Amino acid sequence: MSLSSVFDVICPAGILDGTRVEELRTEVEKLLAASAEIVLIDLSQTTFIDSSGLGSLVSILKIVRSAGRRLCFCSPNAQIKMVFELSSMDQAFDIFENRDAFEQSVLPTPA
Numbered sequence: 430m431s432l433s434s435v436f437d438v439i440c441p442a443g444i445l446d447g448t449r450v451e452e453l454r455t456e457v458e459k460l461l462a463a464s465a466e467i468v469l470i471d472l473s474q475t476t477f478i479d480s481s482g483l484g485s486l487v488s489i490l491k492i493v494r495s496a497g498r499r500l501c502f503c504s505p506n507a508q509i510k511m512v513f514e515l516s517s518m519d520q521a522f523d524i525f526e527n528r529d530a531f532e533q534s535v536l537p538t539p540a
Contacts (some may be wrong), residue, residue, distance in 0.1 A: 466498055
């Protein structure tokens, strides 16, 4: 089983606000239409998330879950971690410290 058949990755860059998250939502919907089982949003290039961006991420989570799929995040910076924690979204989102931690958790282990 190849990595690409297990998950697809989106790497938003810069500020993740209401405008940018709409683009992200479109990307996620395309991946779901292409049968992505797991969507990983790699936040390593994201510098800031505002409240509208956070609200939109919650909407994206609902879309992914309603499709019976899984949404994960990895590599959040300190500001993004704080936003997730203060909003208690760290309890709702699957968040991994980095891409390696995500892959170790999600990918099947060889027999």
